Amino acid sequence: MTERLVSHLRYAALAVPNFEQERSFFSTYWGLTEVHAEEGLSYFAAEGSSEPFILRLRDDEKRIDLVGFAVEGRDDIHALADKLRAEDVQFVHEPQELDGFSGGYGFRVFDGDGRVLEFSTGYQTREARKIREREPIPAKLSHVVFNSANLAQSAQWYIDHLDFSISDSLIRPDGVDMMHFMRCNATHHSLAIAQGPHHSLHHLSFEMRGIEEWMRGAGKILRSGARMIWGPGRHNAGDNTFAYFLSPAGNTIEYTTELAVLDEDTWSPHRLNIKEVSNQDQWGTAQEMSELIARESFNDIDKGLFVAPPV
Structure with a gap:
């Protein structure tokens, strides 16, 4: 079995020009929970997930801002960063303390097409709950x-x-x-x-x-x-x-x-x-x-x- 340094998908972050409309849709209808908000920035969690958020929306021209993946620990963060650096992958920033919502430690790179990927560990998690029977919200x-x-x-x-x-x-x-x-x-x-x-x-x-x-x-x-x-x-x-x-x-x-x-x-x-x-x-x-x-x-x-x- 392949030994991987990336453990799982964490979140997607999108920029949208109709920020307030999109923000209302995901909280009112789609069934996500807004857990943090700043000016033009909103973070949404899923009640069944311990991830601090699974979707981030930002007020701007439409684009994929980034996709976040988890790595088990700091040693693995550095091992992955060293690997990508040796393979001439373009970095957005090197491993560092992350100062955004939920914190953590990690780095960002561009994938081969220019999308931004974040790899992180040590971020604050939230308490997940069991989704109730017939409850129509994402887990x-x-x-x-x-x-x-x-x-x-x-x-x-x-x-x-x-x-x-x-x-x-x-x-x-x-x-x-x-x-x-x-x-x-x-x-x-x-x-x-x-x-x-x-x-x-x-x-x-x-x-x-x-x-x-x-x-x-x-x-x-x-x-x-x-x-x-x-x-x-x-x-x-x-x-x-x-x-x-x-x-x-x-x-x-x-x-x-x-x-x-x-x-x-x-x-x-x-x-x-x-x-x-x-x-x-x-x-x-x-x-x-x-x-x-x-x-x-x-x-x-x-x-x-x-x-x-x-x-």
């Missing part, structure tokens, strides 16, 4: 998906530098790769990368307690007036349920549950043909994936590449 952040104009190059960066592994791939009928599902632990994927027309956010996925809570959550979001762009259904890759919506800022966000946990010693990646409907949705309850649906998640070109966010 945690499940995964982050990027669009890339060069899928192979983008995915290889995470393999080479962070020791991520490909769990499964979606392919076209002619065998061309369309999407890689990537893991940093036994969970099927905490990161996925899709072939798109440009670099951008594809979607953020939030895990629910179970099927009942997932369905009730989807109904709640539909009643809020948000548009479901795909679902409800059940993917083949990862075996997880899906219901995709558009946030007020035009970002795709997903409710999911039951994402597969793998035996990494025995798992072999699958290459799944996107034209086989059961590979898109095992249940057949969601509309068949089409170019129109796919286009919804191409999103706006990320203008934050190789530009560090101010916080």
Whole structure:
């Protein structure tokens, strides 16, 4: 089994031009808890997660600010930083005490496409609680998906530098790769990368307690007036349920549950043909994936590449 220095996904941070509207949506409808706020900056936690926050919103031009991953301890932080430095990865800042909300110790780098990644340890955690039966709120952040104009190059960066592994791939009928599902632990994927027309956010996925809570959550979001762009259904890759919506800022966000946990010693990646409907949705309850649906998640070109966010 691969020994990795990155332990798990912590949070996603987005900048949005309609900050107050997006902030209200995630707290009022999506089911996250605002745990800290400053001028033009808001941090949201999931009640089922001990992470101090899983989503950060910032008032600015639309972009991915950064994605945060956890590392077990300071020795591992320095080992990872030394590795990345030796591999000529571009740093935003070196390992240091982090002075933002929840603190910790860590560093930031640009990935191969120019997105900012943070690796941290020693941050303050919060007390998680069990999500109640039929409570339609997220338990945690499940995964982050990027669009890339060069899928192979983008995915290889995470393999080479962070020791991520490909769990499964979606392919076209002619065998061309369309999407890689990537893991940093036994969970099927905490990161996925899709072939798109440009670099951008594809979607953020939030895990629910179970099927009942997932369905009730989807109904709640539909009643809020948000548009479901795909679902409800059940993917083949990862075996997880899906219901995709558009946030007020035009970002795709997903409710999911039951994402597969793998035996990494025995798992072999699958290459799944996107034209086989059961590979898109095992249940057949969601509309068949089409170019129109796919286009919804191409999103706006990320203008934050190789530009560090101010916080």
